[in-house]
Amino acid sequence: MSQTTLDEERNIAAGVDDEVVEGNRRVFEGWRFTTVAVAAGLYAAFHMAALTGLSISSMTGIDLPFLPTFPMETWNFRIVHVAGALILGFLFYAPNAFPENERGETRLIGILALALGIPAVLSLIVAIWFALMINSGVQWTGMDPTIKFRETWLYGAPLWLATFGGIGLSWWHRRVRSGFAIPDLVLSVCAVSVAVYLITIYGTLMRNSTGTPFAPIGISMAAVAGSALILEMTRRVAGLALVVISAFFLVYVFTGQFLPGFLNSPPIEWGRFFSQLYTDAGILGPTTAVSSTYIILFIIFAAFLQASKVGDYFVNFAFSLAGRARGGPAKVAIFASGLMGMINGTSAGNVVATGSLTIPLMKQVGYKKKTAGAIEAAASTGGQIVPPIMGAGAFIMAEITGIPYTEIAIAAIIPAVLYFVSVYFMVDFEAAKLGMEGMSEDEIPSTRALMKKIFLFIPIVILIVALFMGYSVIRAGVYATLAAVAVSWLTAHRMGPRKIGKAFEMGGVMSIQIIAVCACAGIIVGVISLTGVGARFSSVLLDLASTSQLLALFFAMCISILLGMGMPTTAAYAVAASVVAPGLVQLGIQPLTAHFFVFYFAVLSAITPPVALASYAAAGISGSNAMETSVASFKIGIAAFIVPFMFFYNAAILMDGTWVEIIRAGITSIIGVYLLSGGVQGWFILGRAGYVTRVLLVLAALSLIEGGVLSDLLGLVFVAAAYAMHRFRDAEITATELLRGRDKARTS
Template sequence: MSTQTEDTDTGNDAPLVVENVDVDVDPIEANRRLFEGSGANVVAVAAMLYAMFHMAALNGLSISNMTGGVVDIGFLPSFPLETWNFRIVHIAGALALGFTLYGARSFAESARDETHTLRYIAYILMMPAIVSLAAAISFQMEIASGVMWNGMDARIRFNETWWFGVPLLVATVGGIVASWFHKRQRHGFSAPDLVLLVCAVAVATYLITIFGTLMRNSTGTPFAPIGMSLAAIAGSLLIMELTRRVAGLALVIISVVFLIYVFVGHYLPGFLNSPRISWQRFFSQVYTDAGILGPTTAVSSTYIILFIIFAAFLQSSRVGEYFVNFAFATAGRSRGGPAKVSIFASGLMGMINGTSAGNVVATGSLTIPLMKRVGYNRRTSGAIEAAASTGGQIMPPIMGAGAFIMAEITGIPYVEISLAAIIPAILYFLSIFFMVDFEAAKLGMRGMRSDQLPKLGDLMRKVFLFLPIIILIAALFMGYSVIRAGTLATASAAVVSWLTPYRMGLFSIGKAFETAGIMSIQIIAVCACAGIIVGVISLTGVGARFSSLLLGLAGFSQLLALFFAMCIAIMLGMGMPTTAAYAVAASVVAPGLVNLGIPQLTAHFFVFYFAVVSAITPPVALASYAAAGISGANPMETSIASFKIGIAAFVVPFMFFYSSAMLMQGTWFEIAHVFVSAAAGIFLLASGVQGWFFGPVAAWLRVVLIAGALAMIAGGFVTDAVGLAVAILAFVVQKRIVRPTDLVRGSD
């Protein structure tokens, strides 16, 4: 076997230990606190109860809809829980847990490094935080006693401003700023963050109080109590600060830009011009279902957290470990085995995981070192893992929760969306497989030895561990609700664990709920933050004006309009988790595509795919950067390599436009034809990009192969014939005409 000299590890023949891998252990973020003793127990119980509350609410309660009716979303006896209240508690709980667990900055190494002065300032800031909370409670008591609440009443306006709003903003802003400079040891609670926790509870208490009255209908009008706007400002600041801590600055910066646009848009020219909006009117609406409590939070409070709980149960029952070992046993012996294992394992785990970067860290810690051991360089090892983990977000039936958000936004049945995703997902992973295989062929790699791999026979005796996934898929396609199917799958994970050494008892189940509560913080924060952006788009009307711009471009060329939409979707998605990226892009780009006459399902899938692949698109490619951190390669080089490996994902969405059969829209013959044609095109595309077509390929022939690939991807009979002719010509050239010396001179 040939080896590389460029940053590859030596010792390829050394035993590779892949049995008893522990991919089910979550990495600890650098800014997550590690409590000890009673503090650790308090936080653990809080996280457990938070996740259990959602599972109970989704299965034992009913949530009344916006019109006042009751929607039974579970299958246990009902108890009414109002939708907005449920979502407010959902966000407030995540804020409280998030500020408790995640620090605003690095931790102090010792007690001497702690900033005691800021702790005392935080104690002072706690007083206005408690005042605002007490005021919100007193408002609730007044309303309960029959006081008519009216935003025009001078007394009420004074009390809401000076007893609730101003103390809340002082505590919120002061707590955030103090937390940036306060240093505390990693095992201790942070005083400024406890202030923010109280502020989060005060915001939730006030909003539940006010939205429980007729004042909900006054949002955006002069009758809206000023407390609504002040609470929304504080709530938005808390959401953005937590998002910064758990997901970085990218989404926060975009949110700030959109918020600035609200108040300067009337000065801007062209399609960016928006009507003048007062701060009180805007903020009285942004913390409603038009913004923060809208589609993104609707999905995070139901489907996303449900599947996070499911993933935590899979983790506790060690099913994730089984998935990876099964992948090694089945694909490890083929050339470049660990890379193909990465495709299988990362795709499967990424389907459940809500973030590409998170999945890279979870599975890449195992697969990337093994890829380096068999001969892939650091850059390629990280790129393969990043591309495979990103593909998990488009893998049905869960699609990293993207399918549920799409169903929520479009109203298209979930099953229809899941079916439509099958062919594009297969094509994406076929492309990565071909790219990986051709890379291994160029490098002369072998597969791993049998003694380096888990025994397939042993794993087949544990095939029942796939049961939770099978139950989930079967229940969904049998017509069960998503919540019921997810709950059954979660319960089955606990049941099958009793057939393994890792039996889930009460303690393990509690630990799984605790893990789910902690895992959910990041995605809830980014969904709420994305809700701010969605609110700006909705309330300023910029989405409709963007649609007009696309219509204008379509007058010149529909392909140009699609290309422009692609660029906007990728830019909006850079630096954001998939769910938030799609939610924002769907609000800005998808309506414009629908106005072009593109079917709604096609338009949203087009946007969704580019929001997903933004995770491997330079210059801001979070999945690639996470993989580079594990592989030790240059992040930018890794992102470019992952972009190359996932190149098919940038072509497939355009196929939706030219052939709706790609999304299962058509006869079975049309669907089969477009799938076979596209798969052949993907093969030619990978051959041209990698420079391998039954052997090394000359540079001019690579260009010909790529042209043939694009012809076959178009999906027409004439273009298929052209692509087939190109493939035959390339094969003949490879086997009959060009001399080996020419191939060497023409290859990379």
């Protein structure tokens, strides 16, 4: 058998790039598949064209007035961005389980939903009619009773009937997995109607009237319908957690006037509130700004890597480097999940993608089910803090704070290293305690063969180099995507027109979840900004800080984790940044430090019991108990819960200081997380550690992690004490064993 054949057999990552189909996602066939595939591909290609400023007119020289020109006006672009994701989402994702066959379909509900198509189409026709009227010069104002009547009864009322009726019927409707559901088609029309109306109105001077009596009532009614569609889509693609939190905030808007203390807010009339919610103060604000640019661009980039099978290579490369080490598959999970998680921007999604390969292998070499799932969850979560992409978190941080993206990416280097060094040692010590060995030579891909394809890292290298050369994030992402196509021509998986189309289709589908989640997070951000609760929360932090800054930071940590539970990374950070970060800044903490603090804890909510999305996803693959897995993943990622406090006490961790300070902080912190891992796992200097030694190791770790000269010296003292205690215990155990041996010899 040839060496090439052997190398192909060792491609144990084969299939890791295959598209993951969720349990409630429809799988179309025939003309339906072609229709939705083309729609998803065009949606992704539209964003790529808009972000690069390309249009059919500019490429062909032919002026086609009915097609969009780029760059689009910002608000219009974001409205289309959200509407397109809603349309695709309602086509792809069912609200409930699929029947086994056509006999299980609820056709009567489908007929009732078909009747709702009449008001849905009517609202769309009226929105177009309004656009034509405004275009012809009709003066539009919310104070005109005729216009108000038309907007309320000809546009708003039919839209509400179709939206809320369609959502309600969709919950009870059953349709086979390969077919379109009529209630969801109605909801898609409603999404178009909302977009057409808002683009029309915001295209006039009406956007300046939001929140005033001059705002047309149709804006508020469209915003109510749009918010309901976003909440329903979020429920389908991300579960109930974020929807419940969003609903809680919406209820707060109208009940805050009755609450005591810092929760009390002035009364807000529903029309005034919703007329501002679907603007850049809420849904169209920072979260949608990032999802419509950076996030979808890198999702398309990830789709191109997936379509060209570069993801296979990344995982195989990780196996070749770490597979031989003790507990090899676990260490592969750390490298592979960290790399893939950096790009795809969702901890739970990365668990599903790479965990389906690594978790069974970890169980095979001897890890317990809960430990295997916990390692994958911790590694996938860590991918969200790895620069330069940081699961899109870096881009949201840059958008919110105004801090240059490159500064954020550089500041993230040492914290990311600390996290993965900690997880690596946790895994290594666990393997040592269990007496594990690595994978055999014939079980892993050939390093020599993989080195011949090292050029497959070129897209990542180009991305990093372009970013740090000062190119814009969008330009760097486009270059990296083009590089993925180019390098595919050096492999057996060449990307021609068909595969490029498939990559755009995958990008469109993959973006649905994160866009819906970001839009839903925008609802929460809108409530916070429009009610002023964020400022009042800041005052609470200031009061706590007068007693103890550490107590204020601990409280901020708890709130960040609580707000992030059940949410994907981007939404979790966006909400925490709106509520917690301003308070930390008012404490005198630098904006970069404050935002990194809340970002880390928002990310870590994915492995924090009791609601740990990444851990639950891993438990589903490993077959372990979800709560036990989340507790185990919390233990494995324990160092990451300490690192954010280091930002406050030692700014050098975020590259803020002289090179001597930064290098010393990095080295002592790495030693600190090594000792912390030893203390938590009970392993030190090639042997099991006793309880006293473990306590001393943890104290030494905390002292070294703190970063001051005196604390470092104190840490060394604790290390020496731990070493002495460890040797004393070893000597005591050895003496005991010798005595037992002599007793046995005398007895015999």
